[in-house]
Every structure is written in C-alpha cells, then in structure tokens.
Amino acid sequence: MILEETFTLANEVKIPKLGLGTWRIPDADTGRVVREAVEIGYRHIDTAQAYENEHGVGEGVRASGLSRDEIFVTTKLAAECKTFAAARDRIDGSLRVLGLDHIDLMLIHSPQPWAEFREGGHFFEGNLEAWRALEEAYAAGKVRAIGVSNFEQADLDNLLDNGSVVPMVNQVLAHVGNTPFDLIDYSRSKGLLVEAYSPVAHGAALKNAQLGALAQRYGVSIAQLCIRYCLQLGLLPLPKTANDGHMRDNAAVDFVISDADMATLKGSANDTDYGEASAFPMFGKKRQVAVTGREG
Template structure:
C-alpha cells in the first residue's frame, strides 16, 4: 500500500507519501478516526490548531497500540500567530493538546491571519517571527521538520532570504482542475516537498463525469484517480475521510495513469465549487493560545 512508501525531506527526515487529513472532523470523533486509519495502515496524520482536534489525534495515536515513533504527526501554527512569543506559546499548546513530546512536522498555517487571507498584505516580519520560533523548536527537538502552508512564492522567498533554516514543506490546495504548477515547480526547485490538501477537491471531484469515465477505464474510483494524479506529480496527497473503507481504498493506488491521461488531467478545468467547504471554517476566527481543555 502507498502508506508504506516515503519521501525524504531536505533535512533527512522521512515522511510517508500518503497522509490522512482531519479538517472538519470534530475532536470528539477524531480519536476513533485516527485509530481506524492506523489500523488500516496509515502512518501519517495531518491536523492543525485551527481544526481544534489535536487532542483527538493524540488520543487516537495512543489508542492504536502502535508506537509513537512509527507515526508521523503534522500540525500547524494558528494563522494569527505572527510574533515570536505567540508562536512559541502555540508550539507548546500543540504539544500539550496532542499529549506528545515532539511533533514530526509543524507548519505556519497561512502567511496571513485568516481574516486577512489573500487581501494583499504578506506579513513578512510576522512570518519571520513565527519562523524563528519554529527554528528554535527544531533546534531543541520539539519538532523534527518545519514548513509552511498556503504560502505564495514571495512569502517563501522571505523565509529563505532571512531565516536560518530553509522551509522543508509547502502544503497547498492542489487537485485536478486546480493545480498550482508554477508554485509546485518553484518549491521543488529549492528543495521543498509539496503536499496537497483536499486532493479530491473537497469532494467536488466525485461529481465530475469526465473524471468518472477516466477512473472507470482504470477500474478505480474518482478519489483513487485524484490521489494517484498527485502522487505522479511528486506531490504528497492528504485525503480526508472518516470512513475506514474509504481510507483503505484511498491507500490502494498502485496503478499508473498513462502519460496521455496525465496530460489531460493537467489541462482540466474546474469550477472549484466546493459546496459547504467554500465556507472555510477558520476564516475570520481569532485563535487564542490557551491551555487545552480535556477533550479538546
């Protein structure tokens, strides 16, 4: 299964090529979902402070019976953390919420606070402050690798030019019909691994008849086709599901999309109508860094 294969980050840390996304899974449900995923074979779980389910992720890992060292955990700094102190507190918050002594990969969730996402300001100084806190956590062993999410080229260049440690990962929205090829190529050219969140377009791809026809020709589901597309681009997909059967199917992607079909998929256009997912639930929320309460 694909969950057994790994990429190697710039600092030598290995990361499973397929992960489980946990966005919009309530904390109360997350422990059982994570436990199921680990039983299926997943060894890479992706969460974030903004998802408010880190506690459940930690509980699920402990309930799985699998050694912590065999599980790769990614989480993300709240987008509003743009000072060294706030980011440092935020890292400690995640460690306590997860109930772990280290995090495998920690990302800055967004270059802007969600209330100002993509409104023109880059927050270069604030991102450098947050990055400095991540660099310190890396040096002390609290995190094993550091990176960014939703960062554009200018935001990445700011960290490369002014930070002490180069970002190792850029996690972006990427799926058939909405693939940021220039950003992927740039990130890869400077040694970053690109991760794709929502590789099935928040479920919208499942309604695409053209993708359905192509998937049928390979004897796979649309979700499997979309996940395989990302893998053949050299991108790490993070499909989200709470269903154990779907988890197993999403990891069963050992087929190969032909060059001709990959070309077709790369040229595909999408309406990017994500339905309920259009209302990104962390936009506009001001995350307060406090001690996590039991249960989340």
C-alpha cells in the first residue's frame, strides 16, 4: 500500500511517498482534516507559512494519538522572506505555531516573492540568506531536512555553488500536461527528491475527457490516474483535499499504468485551464511551461 512506502532523502531521512496537501484549507478545519488523514493512514502532511494553517496542522498531529516521529510534517518559508534574520525568526515562528519540537522538512517556498514570481529576477543573495538560516536550523536539529520549492536550475545552482548543505527536495508544480522533465532530471542529478504539488492540476484534470477515458479503461478515477502517473515518474505527489472519501481514493493507487499509456501521458499538450486557481502566480498565464518542461 502506497501509504506505507517511503523515499529516502540524501541525508537518509525517510519520507512517505504520498503526502496530503493543505493549501487553501482554512486553519479552523485543518486539525480535523489532519486527524482524518492520519486515521486513513496518511503519515505525511504538507503545509506552509503562506497557507496560514500551520496551527491546525500541529493541532491535528498532536491529536492524532501517534508519536511525533510517526508523522512527517513539511512546511515552507514565506516566499517574501529573503534575509537571514527574518528567515531565522520565521523558522522559529513555524515551530511555535505548529506547536512541535521539530519540523521534518522545511522548504524555501519560492525563489521570488510571489508578487515578482517568474518575472526575471532570481534573488540569488536573498535566497542564500534564507538558505543559511535553514542550514543553521538543520544543524541545530530544529529541522530534519531542508529544500526548496519552485526553484529553476539557475536558482538551484546558486545554492549548490554557494551553500554548505545541498538541498534535499525540490517541490514543483507537476501533473499530466505540465511536467517539467528537464528540471526534474536536473534536480535528481544533484541528489534532490522531486515532489509534485497539484498532481491533479488543482482539479482541472478532472474535466479532461481524454484522461477520463483512459482512467475508465483502468477502472480508476482521473485523480487516481494522475497520482499514479506522478508516482511512476518517481515523483512524490501531494494531492490536496479536505474530503476523507477523496483521501481514501487518492491513496488507492496500487495499479500500474502501461509503458505505452505513460508515453501518451508524458506527451500530453499543456492546455490546462486552472480555473479560479489562475489568480495565483504559480498557475497564472505569465508562467507558460512547455511539454519539455522548459520555462518560456
């Protein structure tokens, strides 16, 4: 069962192969969502300072009845945080808000502040400052693993060339029709595990008739097909849901997509309409990603 399987990060920390995303789940609901997820068997919860629900995640973890080391918690440093002092304070702030004695994985949420996402700047100096604070927290045992999110090759190279600790994870937008293969390959070549957020395209994939027909052939849902696609690419998918029925379905992915069908899915055109999520920078029109994964 996928919920019992793990990847091993470069520092030998084990991370469950499927996580629960919590973006846009209100803090007041998140404790219940996390408790239900844990009851179903999830052991990996993904949050962020920007989601404003770290408190609920920590509440759910503490109320789960499991020991702290049985649940893997990821959070992310705010994208606007680009100084050492601010990053240090925010790391400690996440620990306080979560109410946990350590964070399993902490990422820089974006190489750019969201207001300037993919507008040409790389914020190399600021990212090194934030990274230095994460390295310090890692050395102190506050964080078991550190990494990045939405980082392109140039952003990764900045940390690889100038940091003291190699990032362990790069979390990126990846789903059928929008899979950044070049970035995935490059990240892996440097020892990073690649996580896929929005593996169901923030729900947009559920409206795709071609995916629906293929999913029907396998006797699965479109969401299950999309999650399985990511897993077969060696990615760690983070489907978001607050519905316990969907949580169960998202974890029922013990089937295999054929090589021929994987090739078809990998070649799918990037014509995703993200709907209301297009208002957010990572899904907006200014971020055009070709099938090859190159940023345009």
